[in-house]
Amino acid sequence: MFDWDWAFTLEILPRLLEATLNTLIAAGAGYVIAVFLGLAFALAQRTPFRALTLGVREAVEFIRSTPLVLQIFFVFFVGPQFGVTLSPWTAGMIAIGLHYSAYLSEVYRGGIESVPKGQWEAAAALSLSTRDTYFRIIIPQALPPSLAGMGNYLVGIFKDTPMLSVIGVAELMHTANAIGSENYRYLEPYTMVGIIFLCISLPAAAMVRSFEAWVRRKLGLS
Amino acid sequence: MSYTEFLAEHGPRLLDGTLVTAAQFFLATALAIAVALVMGLMKLSDNWLLKGVSVVYIEIFRGTSLLVQLYWIFFVLPLFGVTLEKFTAGFVAVGMNLGAYGAELVRGGILAVPKGQWEAAYSLSMSPARRMWRIILPQALLNMLPAWGNLLIELLKGTALVALISVADLMFEARQVNSATYLSAQTFGTALIIYYVFSRFLITPFMRWLELVMRRKMGRA
Amino acid sequence: MEDLSRFPLRLEGPDAPMVRFDHVTKRYGDLVVLEDFCLDVAEGEMVTVIGPSGSGKTTVLRILMLERIQEGVIYVDGAPISHMEKKGRLVPASERYLRRAREPIGMCFQHFNLFPHMTAIQNCMEGPVQVLGLSRQDARERAEELLEMVGMIEKKDEHPSRLSGGQQQRVAIARALAMRPKVMLFDEVTSALDPEVIGEVTEVIRKLVHEHRLTMLMVTHQMGFAADISDRVCFFYGGRIEEQGTPEELFGNPQKERTQQFLSAVKSAG
Numbered sequence: 285m286f287d288w289d290w291a292f293t294l295e296i297l298p299r300l301l302e303a304t305l306n307t308l309i310a311a312g313a314g315y316v317i318a319v320f321l322g323l324a325f326a327l328a329q330r331t332p333f334r335a336l337t338l339g340v341r342e343a344v345e346f347i348r349s350t351p352l353v354l355q356i357f358f359v360f361f362v363g364p365q366f367g368v369t370l371s372p373w374t375a376g377m378i379a380i381g382l383h384y385s386a387y388l389s390e391v392y393r394g395g396i397e398s399v400p401k402g403q404w405e406a407a408a409a410l411s412l413s414t415r416d417t418y419f420r421i422i423i424p425q426a427l428p429p430s431l432a433g434m435g436n437y438l439v440g441i442f443k444d445t446p447m448l449s450v451i452g453v454a455e456l457m458h459t460a461n462a463i464g465s466e467n468y469r470y471l472e473p474y475t476m477v478g479i480i481f482l483c484i485s486l487p488a489a490a491m492v493r494s495f496e497a498w499v500r501r502k503l504g505l506s
Numbered sequence: 507m508s509y510t511e512f513l514a515e516h517g518p519r520l521l522d523g524t525l526v527t528a529a530q531f532f533l534a535t536a537l538a539i540a541v542a543l544v545m546g547l548m549k550l551s552d553n554w555l556l557k558g559v560s561v562v563y564i565e566i567f568r569g570t571s572l573l574v575q576l577y578w579i580f581f582v583l584p585l586f587g588v589t590l591e592k593f594t595a596g597f598v599a600v601g602m603n604l605g606a607y608g609a610e611l612v613r614g615g616i617l618a619v620p621k622g623q624w625e626a627a628y629s630l631s632m633s634p635a636r637r638m639w640r641i642i643l644p645q646a647l648l649n650m651l652p653a654w655g656n657l658l659i660e661l662l663k664g665t666a667l668v669a670l671i672s673v674a675d676l677m678f679e680a681r682q683v684n685s686a687t688y689l690s691a692q693t694f695g696t697a698l699i700i701y702y703v704f705s706r707f708l709i710t711p712f713m714r715w716l717e718l719v720m721r722r723k724m725g726r727a
Numbered sequence: 728m729e730d731l732s733r734f735p736l737r738l739e740g741p742d743a744p745m746v747r748f749d750h751v752t753k754r755y756g757d758l759v760v761l762e763d764f765c766l767d768v769a770e771g772e773m774v775t776v777i778g779p780s781g782s783g784k785t786t787v788l789r790i791l792m793l794e795r796i797q798e799g800v801i802y803v804d805g806a807p808i809s810h811m812e813k814k815g816r817l818v819p820a821s822e823r824y825l826r827r828a829r830e831p832i833g834m835c836f837q838h839f840n841l842f843p844h845m846t847a848i849q850n851c852m853e854g855p856v857q858v859l860g861l862s863r864q865d866a867r868e869r870a871e872e873l874l875e876m877v878g879m880i881e882k883k884d885e886h887p888s889r890l891s892g893g894q895q896q897r898v899a900i901a902r903a904l905a906m907r908p909k910v911m912l913f914d915e916v917t918s919a920l921d922p923e924v925i926g927e928v929t930e931v932i933r934k935l936v937h938e939h940r941l942t943m944l945m946v947t948h949q950m951g952f953a954a955d956i957s958d959r960v961c962f963f964y965g966g967r968i969e970e971q972g973t974p975e976e977l978f979g980n981p982q983k984e985r986t987q988q989f990l991s992a993v994k995s996a997g
Contacts, residue, residue: 400838402836402838402839403840403842405792405793405834405836405840406836406840406841406842406899408792408793408826408829409792409793409832409903410853410854410857410858410902410903410906411826411827411830411858411906412853412857412858413826413857414822416857416858420853420857421842421853425842425843425844503843504843504844504846504886504887504889
């Protein structure tokens with residue numbers, strides 16, 4: 285029915301593992317951008333400036349409801365049209381970071397809204413500054429309910445990195461494509477890519493869950 | 507070239523692509539719903555074999571990327587004697603992938619139905635199938651509708667990947683126009699706006715409306 | 728724009744009250760909760776506000792600590808807190824001014840509102856360290872002293888989720904006191920508690936009344952407790968004070984019909 289070539293598999297494994305490292309770097313870098321930019325988006329939606337709040341809200345909606353792969357093309361190709369050339373890596377990190385910051389801002393927003401009103405009042409009763417109220421009272425409590433979502437999107441960003449192959453970032457999918465077209469064999473490279481993804485994302489998802497439980501215990505919330 | 511001229515010249519192509527995207531969206535949605543129901547119910551089954559199959563399915567499709575699955579279905583599956591035409595391979599991959607996420611929603615929605623409802627149905631001597639279909643599923647559906655709204659937007663975004671196996675959808679046509687004109691901002695910008703309008707002004711309002719109708723029907727308005 | 732020139736910039740002199748509500752109006756949208764409300768609380772005085780729910784009594788505390796008013800001026804310790812002085816005139820207070828002006832006020836809530844991610848002693852140190860700028864050592868000593876006073880020193884390293892309601896409320900009182908307030912607000916602090924632990928909280932408040940010269944404003948449903956420890960009781964009805972007096976006067980010989988109705992309804996409810 286089909287012939288799985290073990291020798292070929294072993295031969296391409298080092299190349300795939302090297303590309304896995306690139307995939308992890310891309311996911312990590314994109315995530316770091318998303319974590320901070322997402323917080324900025326979430327906090328911007330809580331300012332009293334209505335225009336800013338609505339503008340950011342709409343931008344988040346826009347980013348969330350359009351395809352990441354199209355956004356990657358947009359960032360990569362629009363720059364040169366106006367004389368700014370971005371490397372595939374830079375364009376990819378901007379696109380994927382921006383995309384996930386929209387998702388993370390929603391996670392943070394949900395977390396912040398889950399903190400009871402009484403906590404804001406208690407902070408006000410102690411005359412805490414707005415900054416202290418956010419960073420010492422509200423965010424520490426908004427974090428545990430946000431952790432599950434944050435963790436899921438870390439795994440999510442990892443699973444979306446193959447889209448970076450379309451602009452030539454040398455991650456796993458791109459490497460598998462290259463191997464396939466060099467050797468006219470797609471069975472092993474594509475299957476191995478699937479297995480590598482499973483081997484990373486399943487334990488990662490489990491770790492996210494236990495980390496969340498650990499933080500909750502640590503903060504005395506359960 | 508002004509934007510109106512751009513639209514006059516390339517708009518029809520993008521529109522053709524949009525129709526293909528819409529077809530991919532509807533077919534993949536139908537498949538995703540079917541897969542979600544079957545796998546979600548199987549995961550709740552007491553039969554370890556059914557449960558095991560659904561767990562493996564869900565974990566594989568949620569644990570790897572849609573793009574990997576799409577390539578695998580299109581390029582590798584033929585080696586097993588199953589050759590799918592690219593249009594079919596496209597919506598099958600998207601539907602099977604999002605169906606795995608939907609299965610978890612089905613499962614969660616069913617588990618959120620209060621225990622008293624199961625007991626009440628049992629006390630009326632309903633068969634398990636009838637109980638599920640008549641009593642539990644309708645309530646579960648209402649529980650999970652808001653989450654399905656988000657899932658369908660993810661599904662629409664997922665269809666953009668079929669362009670990478672040369673299905674002539676909106677994404678594909680946008681790339682074609684871009685490489686012909688190098689007007690990237692206009693081309694990709696227009697495509698982004700079409701996707702946005704699709705999800706924000708068609709999918710979201712439709713799901714809201716559906717929820718309202720369901721709510722009314724079940725006397726929970 | 729409201730004419731504020733009739734309000735003094737500061738309250739001075741030996742007769743100046745610790746808290747003054749000067750013709751205050753508070754609205755939520757179209758709903759008027761307080762209208763043209765006036766009340767003075769002298770230094771060291773314990774004033775209790777009673778009344779049916781929805782009468783606006785909790786709002787009296789909330790506008791001191793948490794919310795803005797639409798008309799009138801509120802003074803605390805001589806200075807306006809709802810407004811600030813600018814070029815010899817009163818203008819609505821900025822957020823920053825508001826926060827500073829409210830520093831001499833402490834507040835305890837019906838639902839305690841302890842910070843769940845901090846232990847009892849961390850809750851009590853938060854304000855002194857972050858707002859008053861105390862060293863951690865000084866803040867810790869102050870917190871321990873106060874937790875000792877409310878009888879919670881043994882539980883100082885517990886998180887709120889491990890404490891009973893009565894214990895949480897005692898920690899909340901210590902947390903408010905750690906800011907060394909001149910005015911303390913108690914907003915139905917026993918309403919969310921099981922009957923058997925109400926006593927431990929009222930005991931702490933009683934101790935405060937007897938041993939410290941704190942100005943206190945309390946909203947409560949517990950008439951017996953109010954009668955016991957208040958210098959003055961105000962009966963609230965429809966957004967204003969219907970009747971006020973010493974506990975003996977108000978509970979013993981109420982003059983207004985609404986007061987009599989309310990008190991007899993409360994009495995028959997037990």
